[in-house]
Amino acid sequence: MLPKGFKVAGISSGLSNKEGKKDLAIFISDVAASAAGIFTQSVAKAAPVLLDIERLKKGGKFFGVIANSGCANTCTGDKGLEDAQYVCSVAETVFGLKSGSILCASTGVIGQYLNISKNNFTEKIELLKTNSGTSSSNEENAVSAIMTTDTFIKKSEKEIVVKNGKIKIWGCIKGAGMIHPNLKGLHATMLSFILTDAEIESAELQKILEKSADKSYNCVSVDGDTSTNDTVIVLSNGQSGTGKLSRDDTKAFIRTFDELTLELAKSVAKDGEGATKFIEVEVKNAKTKSDAKIIASTIATSPLFKTAMFGADANWGRIVAAAGRACVSFELNKVNIYIAGIHTFKNGVALMFSERAAKKSLSEKEVRVILDLGIGNESSKYYTCDFSYDYIRINADYRS
Amino acid sequence: MLPKGFKVAGISSGLSNKEGKKDLAIFISDVAASAAGIFTQSVAKAAPVLLDIERLKKGGKFFGVIANSGCANTCTGDKGLEDAQYVCSVAETVFGLKSGSILCASTGVIGQYLNISKNNFTEKIELLKTNSGTSSSNEENAVSAIMTTDTFIKKSEKEIVVKNGKIKIWGCIKGAGMIHPNLKGLHATMLSFILTDAEIESAELQKILEKSADKSYNCVSVDGDTSTNDTVIVLSNGQSGTGKLSRDDTKAFIRTFDELTLELAKSVAKDGEGATKFIEVEVKNAKTKSDAKIIASTIATSPLFKTAMFGADANWGRIVAAAGRACVSFELNKVNIYIAGIHTFKNGVALMFSERAAKKSLSEKEVRVILDLGIGNESSKYYTCDFSYDYIRINADYRS
Numbered sequence: 001m002l003p004k005g006f007k008v009a010g011i012s013s014g015l016s017n018k019e020g021k022k023d024l025a026i027f028i029s030d031v032a033a034s035a036a037g038i039f040t041q042s043v044a045k046a047a048p049v050l051l052d053i054e055r056l057k058k059g060g061k062f063f064g065v066i067a068n069s070g071c072a073n074t075c076t077g078d079k080g081l082e083d084a085q086y087v088c089s090v091a092e093t094v095f096g097l098k099s100g101s102i103l104c105a106s107t108g109v110i111g112q113y114l115n116i117s118k119n120n121f122t123e124k125i126e127l128l129k130t131n132s133g134t135s136s137s138n139e140e141n142a143v144s145a146i147m148t149t150d151t152f153i154k155k156s157e158k159e160i161v162v163k164n165g166k167i168k169i170w171g172c173i174k175g176a177g178m179i180h181p182n183l184k185g186l187h188a189t190m191l192s193f194i195l196t197d198a199e200i201e202s203a204e205l206q207k208i209l210e211k212s213a214d215k216s217y218n219c220v221s222v223d224g225d226t227s228t229n230d231t232v233i234v235l236s237n238g239q240s241g242t243g244k245l246s247r248d249d250t251k252a253f254i255r256t257f258d259e260l261t262l263e264l265a266k267s268v269a270k271d272g273e274g275a276t277k278f279i280e281v282e283v284k285n286a287k288t289k290s291d292a293k294i295i296a297s298t299i300a301t302s303p304l305f306k307t308a309m310f311g312a313d314a315n316w317g318r319i320v321a322a323a324g325r326a327c328v329s330f331e332l333n334k335v336n337i338y339i340a341g342i343h344t345f346k347n348g349v350a351l352m353f354s355e356r357a358a359k360k361s362l363s364e365k366e367v368r369v370i371l372d373l374g375i376g377n378e379s380s381k382y383y384t385c386d387f388s389y390d391y392i393r394i395n396a397d398y399r400s
Numbered sequence: 401m402l403p404k405g406f407k408v409a410g411i412s413s414g415l416s417n418k419e420g421k422k423d424l425a426i427f428i429s430d431v432a433a434s435a436a437g438i439f440t441q442s443v444a445k446a447a448p449v450l451l452d453i454e455r456l457k458k459g460g461k462f463f464g465v466i467a468n469s470g471c472a473n474t475c476t477g478d479k480g481l482e483d484a485q486y487v488c489s490v491a492e493t494v495f496g497l498k499s500g501s502i503l504c505a506s507t508g509v510i511g512q513y514l515n516i517s518k519n520n521f522t523e524k525i526e527l528l529k530t531n532s533g534t535s536s537s538n539e540e541n542a543v544s545a546i547m548t549t550d551t552f553i554k555k556s557e558k559e560i561v562v563k564n565g566k567i568k569i570w571g572c573i574k575g576a577g578m579i580h581p582n583l584k585g586l587h588a589t590m591l592s593f594i595l596t597d598a599e600i601e602s603a604e605l606q607k608i609l610e611k612s613a614d615k616s617y618n619c620v621s622v623d624g625d626t627s628t629n630d631t632v633i634v635l636s637n638g639q640s641g642t643g644k645l646s647r648d649d650t651k652a653f654i655r656t657f658d659e660l661t662l663e664l665a666k667s668v669a670k671d672g673e674g675a676t677k678f679i680e681v682e683v684k685n686a687k688t689k690s691d692a693k694i695i696a697s698t699i700a701t702s703p704l705f706k707t708a709m710f711g712a713d714a715n716w717g718r719i720v721a722a723a724g725r726a727c728v729s730f731e732l733n734k735v736n737i738y739i740a741g742i743h744t745f746k747n748g749v750a751l752m753f754s755e756r757a758a759k760k761s762l763s764e765k766e767v768r769v770i771l772d773l774g775i776g777n778e779s780s781k782y783y784t785c786d787f788s789y790d791y792i793r794i795n796a797d798y799r800s
C-alpha cells in the first residue's frame with residue numbers, strides 16, 4: 001500500500017513504439033513534499049536529468065515525478081530540454097500545481113525526441129490524472145509504465161513504528177540493462193522512485209539517500225554500462241501525521257530506508273537482461289572498504305566470471321584473474337575463495353572439491369561468492385547476474 | 401622466414417589435456433641474445449611471469465623462450481615456481497646452455513600444476529630439440545603449440561634494409577580470450593614472442609618494446625579481462641651481421657617493429673573468442689592522448705556496444721553512453737560520431753541515416769568507429785571485436 005497522501009498511475013500514451021505498452025507514469029503527492037534526488041554522473045546526461053538537477057538545486061518543495069519509457073530523451077539538445085519542460089508543465093497545469101513543482105524521468109532509446117504531439121498530450125495527462133489512485137492495480141500500472149527490458153515488477157514497501165504512530169516507505173525500480181549506476185550528489189537507465197509519508201527536510205533526505213545509494217544502487221551491475229538517464233527520486237510528504245522524527249525514530253527510518261533501497265537494487269540484478277541467476281560477490285577482510293568495493297566490482301563486471309556462472313562452472317581462476325587486475329595490492333597466499341559455499345581456493349592454492357557438487361550448487365537461482373583477502377577487516381558486497389545467450393539476443397536487436 | 405640464427409619448434413608433450421594437441425614450443429637462438437620483456441600487471445602473476453621478471457632483472461644475455469599451452473601455472477604457489485624453474489633447467493641442459501639463460505611462458509587453465517612427470521620430461525625436450533628448425537612448418541608448429549581458444553595462427557614478419565645489409569623481425573602471438581593486456585616495465589593470457597637478428601642492447605630493446613606496446617598490445621581488448629600470464633618477449637641476436645645500428649637505421653627498426661606489434665595486436669582482436677568482426681574505435685580531437693585512450697577503451701569494452709556491433713546495429717546511443725561514463729569531461733554538442741563511414745551523430749544531435757545502408761556496412765568483417773570530440777588535437781585507437789552467442793558458448797564451458 002502507498003504511504004498516506006500519495007497517488008500513482010500508469011497509462012499507455014503512445015510515447016513508446018510498442019503499441020498498447022504502458023509508457024507514462026506519475027507518482028504524485030496531495031501536498032507539497034520534501035525531495036531528494038541522485039542522478040547519473042555520465043557526461044552525456046539526459047534532458048530530464050538536467051532538468052531535475054536544476055529544479056532540485058533551486059530547492060523548495062515538490063509534488064511529484066512524471067516518468068516515461070520508450071524514449072530516453074538523451075542527446076536531444078535544446079529541443080530535448082524544451083520537451084522535458086513541456087511534459088512537466090502540462091502535468092503541473094492538469095494537476096493544478098505551481099510551475100516547477102514536478103520532476104521528470106525518461107528511459108528507452110537514446111537519440112530520439114519524445115513523441116509528444118502537442119495537441120493531445122494534455123489529454124494523455126488528463127487520462128493519467130483520472131486513472132491515478134492508491135490501489136495495488138494503480139501501483140502495478142505505474143511501475144509497468146517505466147519498464148523497458150524488465151521482465152517483472154520491482155517494488156518494495158516497509159512500515160516503521162515510531163513514537164507517534166506509523167510511517168510507510170514505498171519504492172519501485174526499473175532496470176535490466178545498461179546497469180552499473182554511478183550516482184552521486186545531484187546526479188543511473190535505472191529509475192527508482194521512493195515515496196514516504198514521513199516528515200523529513202529535503203537536505204536530510206538527500207543525505208540519507210546518498211549514503212544509502214553507496215550500499216545499494218551503486219553496488220549493482222548488470223553489464224558495466226552506466227546509463228545516461230539513471231535517476232533516483234525520494235518524496236517525503238509528512239502525511240503520516242507523526243510529526244518531526246526523534247533521533248531514535250530517524251535511526252529506525254534510515255535502517256528501514258537502507259533495507260528498502262538494497263531490496264530494490266538487488267531486484268535489478270535479479271532481473272538483469274538474460275539473467276538466469278542472481279550473484280552476490282562479497283570481498284572480505286580487505287585493508288580498506290574502498291579496496292573491497294573495487295575488487296568486488298571488478299569481479300562482478302568480469303565477462304569471464306559471469307559466463308562461468310552461466311555455465312555453473314566453479315572457475316575460481318577467473319575470480320583470481322579479475323581480482324588481480326583491480327589495481328589493488330593484496331597477497332595471493334592469504335587469499336581464500338568460497339563459491340556457493342564450497343571452499344575452492346585456500347591461501348593461494350587450489351583445493352580439491354567435488355565438481356559435481358559445485359555444479360549442483362551453482363545451478364541454484366542465487367549464488368554467493370566470497371573472496372577473503374585475509375589482510376584487514378573491511379568488506380563490501382556487489383550484486384550482479386550471469387551473462388547468458390539471452391543477454392546477447394536482447395542486446396543484438398534491442399533498437400530494431 | 402625466421403631471422404638468422406633462430407630455430408623454433410612445437411610438439412605435443414601431454415601438458416594439455418587435449419590429446420594430440422601441440423602444447424610445447426621453443427623459440428631459440430644459436431647465440432646469446434639481448435632480451436626485453438613486458439608482463440601482466442596483475443597482482444596474481446603466474447609462476448612463469450615471476451620467473452621471467454626475476455631473470456630479466458638480473459640482466460645478461462638469453463638464448464630462448466620455452467612456452468606451453470593447456471596449463472597457466474598460475475595460483476600454484478611455490479610448487480608452481482619450482483615447476484617453471486624445472487622446465488627451464490631441463491631445456492637449458494638439453495640444449496647445452498648455461499643455467500638461467502632460458503625464459504618461459506604458460507597459458508591455459510588457472511590453478512592446475514604443470515603435468516610434468518619428471519622422468520620423461522627430458523625426453524619431451526629432446527624431441528623439441530630434434531624437431532627445431534627454420535622451416536615454415538617449424539614456425540607453424542611452434543605457434544600452434546601456444547594456442548588455446550585461438551582459431552588461426554597469428555604471426556608476422558618484416559625486413560628492413562639498413563646501411564650494412566638486411567635485418568629481419570619475426571613475431572607471433574596467441575590470445576583470443578581474457579584479453580585486455582596491461583603490460584608495463586618488467587611485467588597479459590596474451591603471449592607474444594618477437595625474434596630479430598638485429599644487434600641491439602637489452603636496455604634499448606626494452607625501451608623500444610615498452611613504447612611500442614602502448615600503441616599496440618595495450619590497445620587491444622576482447623573481453624576487458626586482463627590475464628595473469630600475459631607475456632611479450634623480444635630476443636635480438638645480432639646474427640644479421642649488420643652490426644650496431646646507426647641512428648637512422650634504429651629509427652627504421654623502431655618504425656618496422658611498431659608495425660609488427662600493431663599487426664600482431666590487431667590479429668588478436670580479429671581472433672577474439674566468438675568474434676564475427678574486427679572493430680577499430682578511434683577517438684579524435686580530444687584534449688589529451690590519455691583522454692582519447694580512456695574513452696576509446698571504455699567504448700571498446702562496453703558489452704552494449706559490442707552486442708550492437710554483433711547485431712550490425714548503428715546504435716550510436718550506446719557509444720555516447722560509454723563515452724559519457726569514461727570519467728573524462730567533454731562537450732556533447734561538439735561530438736560527432738561516424739559508424740562504418742556513416743555520419744550518425746552531429747554536434748550532439750542525431751542525424752537521419754539509412755538504417756539499411758548502415759546494416760549493410762556493419763555486416764562487413766571490419767568496422768571502424770570514429771568519435772570526434774571536437775575539443776583538441778589528440779587521438780587514440782583501440783582494437784576489439786563484437787560480443788556474440790559464441791563468446792558465451794566458449795566461456796560457459798571453457799574449463800569443462
